[in-house]
Amino acid sequence: MESTFAYAASPSNIEQQIVVLDKRRTAELLDFEPLVDAIAVAAAEYEDGKIHSPERMVVPLGESGVLLSMPATAADIGIHKLVNVQPANAKRSLPTIHGTVTVCETDTGKPICLLDGPEVTGRRTAAVTLLAIRTLLQKAPREVLLIGTGAQARYHVRALHRVYPGTKIWVRGLDMAAALEFCDACKDIHGDLAPAAQDISALVDVVITLTTSTKAVYDEVPTAGRLVIGVGAFKPEMAELGKTTLDGSDIYADDPAGARHEAGDLLQAGIDWSRVHSLQAALKGQVDRSRPFVFKSVGTAAWDLAAARVALRALYARSEPSTASS
Template sequence: MRFIDAATVDRLLPYETLVDVLAAAFRDGMVQPVRHHHTVERAKGAASTLLLMPAWTDFTKGSASSKGHIGIKIVTVSPDNNACGLPAVMGQYLLLDGETGAPQAIIDGQRLTARRTAAASALAARYLARADATRHLICGAGALAGELAAAHASVRPLRSVTIWNRSPDKAAALAASLRDKGMDARATEDLTGAQGEADIISCCTLSDVPLVRGHLVAPGTHVDLVGAFTPAMRESDDALMARGNVYADTLGGALKEGGDIVLAMQSGALTRDQVMGDLHGLTRGEIAGRTSSDEITVFKSVGAALEDLAAAIAVYEALDDQPIT
């Protein structure tokens, strides 16, 4: 069995490759049961959360390989970890042989998740962002923000990246890091003005109040909403959802867990008919993506287990002749 660390994930999963890998996974489909969510109570301190996200090759399809793979992501969320200098969220991905169940690899779950999440947004942008999009605004400066910049640059001719964050120092630090990688990046404290100048807006925050305002977004903008992951969280307001054609990574997940969609539908600002479809439909050609240069498109991502499995298979198969540990 191989142990694949974060650096190896980065090296073996360039976005130009990973976006195509996810496109094939959404087009062909995989089996992904409802994720398991368990609360781990403690006598002292905050409870932890255990998340289990399984997926496997659809062996019932005639086109499926005879073996395929089974995979499961194991994630723990431990709020008290900050006090002891550990990340609150930790995870690993276990990849198994689809025929025998034999373990094949344990993969760094945090890096795998970050890269597949950014790649899914870039895949959506391939269908939904204008082909001439050059200006990218990113709301948030966490670990995912830099990945979103790199992933979108792999599918659109981006010339500039603007970073906004509630902490200006963190935005400035990320912008400097992106410049070191050759990107034209800057930080801003003017979120209002930056929204009207962007061709693509990505949000990767834990906000429960709207950051992207519909009346500020210019015609033709593509909005990528990644951060909010519960029905009570949102990064956009009702006005944006009412103006835009809305898509999701998976309809089942987004209609249940995507707060931007759920809250806008509850208020009546968004109707079910305005939710055009998901990455399954886009990659299969069942629904249209962007159809005009002035429409506003919105992509809501909540994450899908097939993204993890597809990325895990890709990094496992891409391994060179490294010693097996």
């Protein structure tokens, strides 16, 4: 499969200065629908070795922070995402996460633009969830349960509203107050949003966990026709999905190699890695639809590269002169 999102170098754009895009402009360029399609293309390239995305480097930063280095390259562009995570910022009333995605031409090595790192991460992660729904569920979900009330949950509300605007979204937080506060804050994004006052897992088509929990927040007996998506746990000591759910489900992961190091849910449950199938396998149709599904999202810089392609395509489409007749 060839990428339709590739950036092509030309003498005119080689002379341009690097474009710096803040959070708002980055968001404007990353519509969820083309982002989902771009990640589907990148999934095929990544599995075929056409996108190179090594394991991320983690370097200590200050007393308790870390600097994360995540590069990826393809035939058309390369990207380097640098993310600084500083937990102490919460006490300073500052964001915990800062970062940028640098995009460069492959042929010349010339930097093209800088994208806002947290915005790219939030949107491409939610887009991976949308791709999992489209691929495994193969229908618009009627009801979705979000477990978690943080920033990534907000991105998922935006993504679900953009692609599945008729979906009912239930929200479960640390407590009812947190769920109510989240629903109130997001009511202008999606109208059909409500706190889950009781266990409504049996009613929903999709469950999405978006927490940093170290113990399972969802461990229900799996049911055919329900898709469970684990997003939040990205370290071995974290776990959102329990052994009951995992043992009874067919498991897919956006990056099975990365999951072996980062998917704490799967590591703690002692999952046999031969049971973990790639996103690309699902995209190829290698799915038993009589089975329950779990999709584990761990992330890879390949998805940031896909996002950069979408942003560049939108950016340069806007800068092209109009050919319409006057």
